[in-house]
Amino acid sequence: MAGRIVLLLACLFTLPYAQADLSAQKRELIQAMFPKATVIEDKRSDFPVYPVYQLQELLGYAYESVDLSRLQGFAGKPISMLIGLDTRGRFTGVTVLNHHEPVFLHGLGEAPLFEFVDQYAGHSLREQIIVDTSNSGRSGRDTQGNIVHFDGVSKATVSVLIINDTVLSSALKVARNKLEGFTQAPPTRARPDFFQPLGWQALVERGYLGHWKISAEAVEQALGRPLADYPDAPQPEPGEPFIELYFGYINAPMVGRNLLGDEGYRRLISKAGDNAQILAVMSRGAFSHLSEDFVPASTPDRLGMVQNNLSVTLRDLNMFDQAIGFRADGMPAFGRETLFRIGGNAGFNPGASATLKLNIELARNYLMVDRTTLDIPVAFHPDLFETVEVAPLPEQTRQPVWVGLWQQRWWQISLLVLGLVVLTVFFTRQKTLSRRPKLVHRFRWGFLFFTLFFIGFYAQGQLSVVNIYTLLLAVWDGFTLDVFLLDPILFILWTYTFITLFIWGRGLFCGWLCPFGALQEIAAWLGEKLKFRQIRIPERWHRRLILLKYPILLALVGSAFYSLTLAERLAEVEPFKTSITLLFVRYWPFVAYAAGLLVIGMFIHKFYCRYLCPLGAGLAVLGRLRLFSWLERVELCGNPCQHCKNACGINAIRKDGQVDYDECIQCLECVVILRDEDACVDKRLEQKKRAKQANILATDAG
Known part of the structure; x- marks a missing residue:
């Protein structure tokens, strides 16, 4: 004591x-x-x-x-x-x-x-x-x-x-x-030079492929009641196993090349990546290792894996095609065949023993469900592997976080890329298409709705000045691409915007791909329909006010290097988070600010874009490096004709008729006017000249 x-x-x-x-x-x-x-x-x-x-x-x-x-x-x-x-x-x-x-x-x-x-x-x-x-x-x-x-x-x-x-x-x-119980076995990898042509039976007999099966009687014993008690339970035929599984480590050439063929093996490794670890699983019998509602390219709900007491992630590769498929000699027919990527934070050591977990879930009725999990030992023949001298860190062997994010959002990525392709084609053919004003206007409004509702509200693809100083800080602290790949929508939009800056300038993003910009366009249209008085800022004041966004940009970027917290607070000058990200569900001062900008935009066309947007300022600076000036001008533009200038809602055309690309949002309205035989003064004068010349010729002929 x-x-x-x-x-x-x-x-x-x-x-x-x-x-x-x-x-x-x-x-x-x-x-x-x-x-x-x-x-x-x-x-x-x-x-x-x-x-x-x-x-x-x-x-x-x-x-x-x-x-x-x-x-x-x-x-x-x-x-x-x-x-x-x-x-x-x-x-x-x-x-x-x-x-x-x-x-x-x-x-x-x-x-x-x-x-x-x-x-x-x-x-x-x-x-x-x-x-x-x-x-x-x-x-x-x-x-x-x-x-x-x-x-x-x-x-x-x-x-x-x-x-x-x-x-x-x-x-x-x-x-x-x-901690005890979490130590690793010596790390191994597949021997790249270990191969000889073998048929299916030889692969199984030599232990290069794993094999496991269970009878209906054993499953009933695990569940504690007969399968007949489950109305929807699969009923094996006499002599048929409840489920029979075969599995193999595809990275080992002895397994992968014999199962897939040389071309299929090469193609799979090329598509999946050299660092991908792949497990093939095939099943037959009354029960399958995949449920009927299994979604390709996802994690299976019936099958899991554990190694060294840690869960290992299995995710369907969904890569079978005409070249990639099982074709080993003597291979029996299977109900389901799957290629799984093996990974997760714990990693996977192919030469060490592991356990597959087969989950069986059967409903007795609408209220009662019985479950059991069967352990399937996994231990491949040691000749397939060699010991690695130094164990790599988990971060170096597991699949990066961004890869899973891209896989989850594949359809959003596909739709976004398709939209960007359509927009690119439209812009490259703008001179031809602008001869059809109705087509241009309908396409523009259709794409603005696509930008606002899909890119903005749904996919959360609103670019921000925060992304600019995040990039600068990353370069300052040691650049890594992984952080920018975490959001595939933003990454694709930034990549596309950066490339098109050198082709069309900043206007392609600001006028077509900015969700808040699209929201401002709708506010301006609504203001006109409600017959609000449209205010045009006098030219001399306009030229001064458009410079405001540049010191705002400098203040934000400069503060980020002093205090990231301060920069994040100052970034609230952007209403994007309130309006697009949070759909105005926020503390009332932020909502009042964002809504106030939209209300002002009903009287002054795109007020925020023109005078306050630091993101637009940053893109305008880079946009000065553009290689082309796509917006054609003619001799009469600005002298004396001011039609395009008066029609430009954002006032990006100077009195001399020249386009201010730092301010232009590429709405293409001036291009449409220039192609319109009835709207463009130059075209109307050309018509008069042609008519006069035709009259002279007709008189001479008479």
Whole structure:
């Protein structure tokens, strides 16, 4: 008893000293994650974690995510979190220490961010945590037992996926370095020179392909009742297995080349990427490894994988085509055949043993569902692999976050690219198409609606000046393309805008691809229909006011290098977040500002674009490097004809008739006028000359 008292007193006296490098706030946060803690030690010098003890019993570790993962957030800076992990690999808590995610700081507020990270407490690294980005409300544990769905945050998909990747990858490093049961076997890879032509039967007999099957009686035993109790349960024929599975590691040439053929193997590796790890799974029998409603290119709900007590992600590659298909000699017919990409934060070691998890879910009635999970051992023949001397870090072997984002949004990407192709064709043929004014006007309004509702409201493709200083900060701190690939819609739009700056100038984006610009066009049209008095700013004041957006741009970019938080606040001069991202669901001053700009735009055409937009200013500066001047002018333009200038709503045509490309939004109205035989003064004079010449010729002939 006396010894225990002495030990307790020693711990109490040690506690203040052990926490010497901990701030009071951080100590309180760690204490909240480990309520039973009596000792929180200094950060280890060999590995950046804070060991946490109850007396002499190790409870786990706390650590700061930035010490182990430098994955950049959407603002170009890492999201700093304090994470607690107990000795069994369970999260005891996640607290956000610092971040610069604009959608939370100056949009949705931080409450959704804190609610998201609170979901980690109590969950384990042994579970496969999937963030729901479809807003389906599917949260909680999946039927497989080791898959957990977290609620995402609408309009902050990129940020929460980065947080999830940061939490899991950093926790995995801590577990493998400090916790028992998470150590890795020596890393292996497929031997590239190990191959000989073999048929199906030889591949199976030599252990190059895995084989497993289960009878209906064994499934009934696992479920605890006969299959006849389940109305929709598959009923095997006599002698037929409930399910029979074959599986193989395609990266091994012995397996991949024999199953796919040399050309199919080469084509698959080329399409999937050299770093992709691929598992082939084939099934036959009454039950399949894929459900009837399985969506190609997604994660299967019936099949999972675990290695070293950690979940491994399986995702359908959906790459079968005329060249890629199973064609091994003697291969039997299968009901379902799949190529899965193997990955996830835990990575995959092909030469080490693993376990496939087959989930069987059968409904007895509308209310009662029975489930069981069957373990399928996976251990391929060791001759297929060779040991790698140095184990690569998880970040170097797993699929980057942005790859999954691009795969999830494939149809949005396809529709956007199709729209940009159509717009490019339209602009390259503008001189021909502008001879048909109705076509031009209808196409313009149709594309503006596409920009506002699809690119803006749905796909959240509103470019911002924030993206400009994020790029500059990334270049300053060490450029990496990954952070810009996190949002495929923004990446494609920025790439397209940058390229077209050198062809058409800034007007192609500002006049056709900016959702808030499209909203302003609608406001201006509505103002005209309501017969509001349209105000034209006097020329001398207009020329001064258009310069306002340039010091605004300089102030924003300059402040970003001084304080990113200050720059994020100043960026609220852009109404994009309020109007496009949050659909005006925000604190009333922001809503009043954005709505006020639109109301002003009903009287002064595109007021914000012309005088305040820092993004337009930045694009105008780069647009001066354009290679062509597409908007044709003729001798009478500006002297004396002012028709185009008077028709230009944004006042981008000077009195001398020249187009101010820094201000032009490429609406093509002046091009339409120039091609119109009845509207263009030059064309009307040409008509009069031709008519007069025809009269003279007719008189002479008479």
